[in-house]
Amino acid sequence: MSKSLRLRALCLVLCAALTACAPAGPTAEPTGPETRVRDNLMNTVVTLSLYDHASDGLFAALFDRIAAIEDGMSVHRAGSGISRLNAGAGADSVPLPSEVRALLREALDIAALSKGAFDPTVGALTALWAIGTPEARVPAQSELDAALPLVDCAALTVDEAAGSARLSRPGMRVDLGGIAKGYAGDETLRLAREAGVEHAIFNLGGNIVVMGGNPDGTPWRIGVRTPLPGGEGYMGVLELSDGAVVTSGSYERYLEQDGARYHHILDPKTGYPADSGLLSVTVVYGNSARADGLSTACFVLGLEEGLALLTDIPGAEGVFVAADSRVFTTPGLSGLFRLTDPAYTLVTP
Amino acid sequence: MKRWDALIIAAVLLLAGALYLALRPADGETAALTADIYLSGVLYDSVPLSSGPLELRVPAGDGFNLVHIAPEGVSVRQADCPGGQCVAQGVIRRAGESVACLPHRLLVVLSGASGERGEVDAVVG
Missing domain, CATH: 1.10.3980.10 (ApbE-like superfamily)
Incomplete structure (x- = not known):
């Protein structure tokens, strides 16, 4: 090999090696989600993120579907x-x-x-x-x-x-x-899947539905909102590739009167806000409508009966946060939920 | 290896290094983010987080919302809406996150991701 040829080959190899080390640029596939947000549906904020097949027409169809469910x-x-x-x-x-x-x-x-x-x-x-x-x-x-x-x-x-x-x-x-928002999550996911979407994450007022895992090959990472009064952000992270995650918590909507706080999850048997010793229940399930209803039910039932209810339903998992900041999960979430806030204590199932 | 070989290698390395620095995504989670402020679904203002800290008094609904914009994140600091849930929501920091005042139809969305995936993709609850 001549000297100049050897030099050119060397340069080529170096360039190739250095290019491979460069961070993913805007041309890398996929680059990230296309996200649209609406604040006038189901009296909440709806955020839809599509990681492929995003188009104005598809976003409009998804939002229209949610509006139609609300109308009905x-x-x-x-x-x-x-x-x-x-x-x-x-x-x-x-x-x-x-x-x-x-x-x-x-x-x-x-x-x-x-x-x-x-x-x-x-x-x-x-x-x-x-x-x-x-x-x-x-x-x-x-x-x-x-x-x-x-x-x-x-x-x-x-x-x-x-x-x-x-x-x-x-x-x-x-x-x-208690379940209409969950049902809307199921329907938007179904429509997106029919349109060919493989990776998506939708947030309907705090109800999360996901499909396909993150395009980087790992599961979606869902933060579980901290339910302590005055708390901000999330207290733990759940990993999930496909399905729904829904939380019912006493912090979501409430009325304060004469120094007392009354939250919106009513116990159908007493007529008062459920007082079961829980701050929040997060349910993971394949179907968002059912996850929505189950999270409400578990919150009303309390820790022991709520855990028992989820255990009886194949594929249903849950994270229960008690008023004393202890956190309990169903056995199926072992390795899929981790605590990130030291203010809470995870009790191993 | 001859002297010219070493020089050319050094030049290629320098060029690659310069390109790396010039083309890499911006540092930090919020550096490249913009706060898009919508009123009744219509874009009212777009403010890069890097231009903060600043406070924007937005005439919304029958009153106002005071939107605090800083490189670290965005929050509604004060509002005269019933409920005040927009203020209670705290600070948003990641692309795609939003803070809303439903009574005033005010919506602030962080857009323009840095390209980095955050610790979480969404928050339930």
């Missing part, structure tokens, strides 16, 4: 299926779209699994407390006593053959606020 399920929309069902309480069956009937059946399933700790007919109570709205107040005991008999999921029937549902007693109210 919200108790605050006069024409929604749920509002019509509530308006007809105690009277005849109300014809409802198949999607609303399906979510009602899902809610009844979760109510049965949790022995009523989650109850879609809790609407008479949530309307009284109105926590999270300007009308929020602590109801009188007499008002709660009058509302409690109206919380009864046995009085909600869904008739698939007739395409309708019925609340059998006047004054009853269905409120799907």
Whole structure:
């Protein structure tokens, strides 16, 4: 080999080696997510991040889907299926779209699994407390006593053959606020998958749904929000490639009156905010609607019964934060959850 | 190896080093971030975090939100909305994170990622 050839070869090798060491630049594949945020859906902030197949059309379709679910399920929309069902309480069956009937059946399933700790007919109570709205107040005991008999999921029937549902007693109210956001997460993920998306992470007001893991080949890393009053950020990290993560916590929405704090997760049996010794419950599951309902149920049930409920459901896992800052997880999360905040103590399952 | 070989190698290394420094992504999680402020879904202002610390009084809804922008992150420091959840939310620091005042339809989103993946991809709850 001639001297000049040898030199050129040497330069070429050096250049190649140095290029390989360079950090991933803007042309590297993939470069990061394309993210869109909306603040006018489901009374919360929705953040959609697509790591492939992102387009204006797809983002619009995903947001439109969430808006359509809100239109059908919200108790605050006069024409929604749920509002019509509530308006007809105690009277005849109300014809409802198949999607609303399906979510009602899902809610009844979760109510049965949790022995009523989650109850879609809790609407008479949530309307009284109105926590999270300007009308929020602590109801009188007499008002709660009058509302409690109206919380009864046995009085909600869904008739698939007739395409309708019925609340059998006047004054009853269905409120799907406990799972509608979760269902919207499932639907956006389904639509994105149908559009060819392989890696995505969606945040619907704190409900997280993910698919495909991070494009770098590792699972998604989901921070679990610190539930201590005045706390900021997250207290632990969960790893998950596909599925849903939903938290129910006493810190989310609350009313302060006469020095007391009343949070928004009501116990269907007492009519008061659930007082089970927990600050938050985070549920991991393949289906976001069910994860949403289960997290509410576990929060109401408390640590022992909540853990037992998740243990009975294949694929369901959870992180429970107790009021004394101890953290408990289901055995399936071993190695997938790590504590990052020294203010908490992880109790090994 | 001849003297010219060594010189050329040194020149290539120097050039590569200079290119590395010139083209590498910005240091720090928040260095390249911008706070995009939306009112009722319409972009109201975009402020690079590096231009802070500063406070922006945004006329939102029937009142105002005081948005604090600093290289370390963005928060709503004060607001006359019912509930004050925007203030309670604290500081956001990563691309894609947002702080919202739903009563005032104010939304602040951090955009323009540094390219680095943070410790978490999202926060549940």
